[in-house]
Amino acid sequence: MNTALTAFDLARLQFAFTISFHIIFPALSIGLASFIAVLEWRWLKTGKAYYKDLCLFWSKIFAVAFGMGVVSGVVMSYEFGTNWSGFSSFAGPVTGPLLMYEVMTAFFLEAGFLGIMLFGWQRVGPRAHFGATLMVALGTLISTFWILASNSWMQTPQGFEVVNGQVVPLDWFKIIFNPSFPYRLAHMAIAAFIVGALVVAAVGAWHLLKGRRDAAIKKMFSMALWMLLVLAPVQAFVGDQHGINTREYQPAKIAAIEGLWDTEKGGTALNLFGLPDMQAETTRYAVSIPHLGSLILTHSWDGEIRGLKSFPREDRPNSTVVFWSFRVMVGLGVLMILMSLVAWVLRRGDRLYESKWFLRFVVAMGPTGFITLLAGWITTEVGRQPWVVYGVMRTVQAVSPLTAQQVGISLMAFVVVYFLVFGTGVYYMLKLMRNGPTPPGHTPDVLPGNSPDHTARRPLSAADAMIDAA
Numbered sequence: 001m002n003t004a005l006t007a008f009d010l011a012r013l014q015f016a017f018t019i020s021f022h023i024i025f026p027a028l029s030i031g032l033a034s035f036i037a038v039l040e041w042r043w044l045k046t047g048k049a050y051y052k053d054l055c056l057f058w059s060k061i062f063a064v065a066f067g068m069g070v071v072s073g074v075v076m077s078y079e080f081g082t083n084w085s086g087f088s089s090f091a092g093p094v095t096g097p098l099l100m101y102e103v104m105t106a107f108f109l110e111a112g113f114l115g116i117m118l119f120g121w122q123r124v125g126p127r128a129h130f131g132a133t134l135m136v137a138l139g140t141l142i143s144t145f146w147i148l149a150s151n152s153w154m155q156t157p158q159g160f161e162v163v164n165g166q167v168v169p170l171d172w173f174k175i176i177f178n179p180s181f182p183y184r185l186a187h188m189a190i191a192a193f194i195v196g197a198l199v200v201a202a203v204g205a206w207h208l209l210k211g212r213r214d215a216a217i218k219k220m221f222s223m224a225l226w227m228l229l230v231l232a233p234v235q236a237f238v239g240d241q242h243g244i245n246t247r248e249y250q251p252a253k254i255a256a257i258e259g260l261w262d263t264e265k266g267g268t269a270l271n272l273f274g275l276p277d278m279q280a281e282t283t284r285y286a287v288s289i290p291h292l293g294s295l296i297l298t299h300s301w302d303g304e305i306r307g308l309k310s311f312p313r314e315d316r317p318n319s320t321v322v323f324w325s326f327r328v329m330v331g332l333g334v335l336m337i338l339m340s341l342v343a344w345v346l347r348r349g350d351r352l353y354e355s356k357w358f359l360r361f362v363v364a365m366g367p368t369g370f371i372t373l374l375a376g377w378i379t380t381e382v383g384r385q386p387w388v389v390y391g392v393m394r395t396v397q398a399v400s401p402l403t404a405q406q407v408g409i410s411l412m413a414f415v416v417v418y419f420l421v422f423g424t425g426v427y428y429m430l431k432l433m434r435n436g437p438t439p440p441g442h443t444p445d446v447l448p449g450n451s452p453d454h455t456a457r458r459p460l461s462a463a464d465a466m467i468d469a470a
Contacts, residue, residue, distance in 0.1 A: 008399045010407040011083040014414060016381075018076055021418050023377060024370050025069035030144060030189070031196020032062040033137040036117075038223075040130050050216040050440070057216075057437040058200070061429050063118055066110075068425045075414075083407065087388055087398035091167050094160060094175055098150040106143035110136055141189065148188055152181040154389050155380070156249045162392070179249055183242035184380075190235045191376065193227065194336065195369035200224040202366025203433045205359040216437040218353055225352075225362075229340040236333060240296070247297050247305065250390060253383035255308040256319040257326045258293060259283035263310055267302040268293035276319035281309060283319075314386065322383045329375040332368045339365055 005013075036058050043051035077099070080088045088095075116124060116132035124132070159174030160167050169175055204221025247254045255261075259276040260268065261283065270292035274283035294303035308316050339361065346352045388395040 005404060005408075007402045007404045007407045008396055010404055010411055011399050011402070012395070014083065014407060014411045015076075015079060017411070018072065018079065018414060018418070019377070020374055021422055022069065022072035022076055023373060024195075025065045025072060025422075026140070026143070027192040027195045027370070027373055028199065029062055029065040029069055030140040030192035031194070031199075032058055032065065033133075033140045034193065035196055035200065035223075036062060037130075037133045037137040040133050044126055044130055048215075050214070050219060050437075053216045053437045054220055057432075058220075059118055061432050064425055064429050064432070066114070068422055072418075072422065082410075083400050083402065084388075084398050085400040087393070090165065090393055090398070091154070091389055093167050094153060094169055095150050097169075098146055098153070098176070102143055102146035106139045106146060109142065110139035113139070144189055144192070145185060148185045149176045149178075149181055152184045153178050155184070155384055156180040157389050157392055167389075167392075180242075180245055183238065183245050186238045187235070187242050187376075190231055190238060191369075191373055194231055194235060195373060197224040197227040197231065198336070198366055198369040199433075201228065202363050203436070205362035205366075206433075207436045208353055209356065209359050209363070212436065212439075213353065214440050216440075220437075221362075222347075222352070225340060225343040225347075228336060229344055232333065232336040232340050236337065239330075239333070243297055244299070250383070251306045252308065252311045252315060253317055253322070254297065255306055255311070256317040256322050256383055257379065258297075258305070259286065259319055259323045260293070260305060260307045261309050262307040263304060264307070265304065267291040268297070268305045270296060271323075274323070276323050278316070278318065278320060283323075317383045317385050322379045325375045325378040325382070329372050329379060332372045332375070335365065335368065336372075 036055055039051050039055045039058070042048070043055060113132040113135040116129060117136050120129050120132060153175055156179045158178050159171035160169050162168070200220050201224035204217055204224060207217045208221060243254070256276075258268075259271045259274050261281050267290065269288040269290045271283055272287045272289060274286035274288075276283045291301055293305055294300055297303065297305055308319065342358060342361075343352060346355055346358060352358075384390055386394050386396070388398045
């Protein structure tokens with residue numbers, strides 16, 4: 001059996017690698033931008049210095065995440081032309097304008113106000129600065145809107161026709177507000193806020209374990225846990241609605257997620273555990289609960305869910321992958337809900353800041369937002385296969401006419417450069433987090449670059465700590 005990877009396989013692997021690196025940075029910057037806006041609003045309203053301390057601290061980390069997100073995003077835009085020219089030629093009349101709208105609205109908004117947010121503390125008034133911070137936060141959300149509109153159209157396409165082998169837009173309202181868009185937008189936006197809240201909570205817990213008990217540390221820790229208490233259950237509800245939508249428009253994806261091969265009459269069981277085997281068309285070692293699949297996915301006792309065998313082999317997603325990626329996402333989501341409920345109980349007992357076992361748990365949960373985010377996107381994108389535009393264009397038709405050697409060399413280069421550049425960026429953010437907010441009595445008046453004799457030019461200029469170990 002020939003196991004050599006083809007140019008198509010390597011192109012898919014390269015895109016999966018680059019998008020996995022890219023998505024973690026915008027998700028963090030979306031969550032932090034809104035958090036910083038709330039902190040600055042509280043500072044203007046109360047005048048309490050620790051809110052400004054937190055603004056200055058998290059602005060540094062936001063600047064690094066934003067810079068890394070922009071760099072990694074530019075690479076992906078080139079990939080569409082180099083590795084996926086078939087897709088660009090076919091779907092460009094839809095995806096091109098959507099991405100252009102993102103640049104013309106969100107990116108320009110962010111770029112226009114980012115400098116004021118990071119370096120304008122001494123150059124504009126407090127209200128004008130707060131307005132700039134709000135515009136940056138709004139820009140990150142508008143960017144999410146357009147990116148999710150493009151991706152959702154690829155998942156549930158409508159509002160177009162195919163003429164001479166190319167998509168022709170007919171109704172932009174239908175294209176943007178396609179059937180899965182509202183659910184994907186809400187799911188992704190909430191996920192970004194949860195990612196940010198988990199990072200903030202973990203940093204607060206780490207400093208509490210190190211003995212800091214000042215107001216800034218307690219406040220960011222408390223605010224993050226309140227956010228998780230609200231958003232984690234809401235995300236579960238949105239995910240449930242998203243699943244129902246997916247069952248209607250992408251039934252093969254649902255069957256693959258559940259490891260369901262046969263259409264069960266009178267109610268569908270839920271496979272809690274198992275090993276889907278694509279060749280044997282079965283889920284081995286399945287541990288199932290009768291009727292639970294119907295209750296979750298149809299909200300009825302005997303709702304019917306189509307099995308994978310009802311779809312042609314060439315139209316089936318890889319159940320082995322999405323079965324487990326989905327369970328990683330859901331399992332960690334349940335842990336997030338549990339953590340926020342425990343925090344609420346400890347808060348009522350006045351033990352929130354002193355329970356060391358819980359603080360260690362929160363620190364350990366810090367990276368789970370990113371893991372859950374990646375698991376969710378793996379479920380979404382692998383579950384769409386073998387289609388790049390669902391039901392319209394197959395992924396194999398989208399790839400550029402390249403050789404395996406060409407794609408393999410570029411993939412190896414990406415791996416080396418990405419781990420070097422973005423690994424350094426992650427290390428630097430961790431270093432900033434370890435240093436923590438400025439202790440009471442040592443609050444700087446300005447961020448780096450705000451002094452009269454220095455004009456900052458890049459977002460990363462806002463992070464002033466040396467990258468080597470202190």
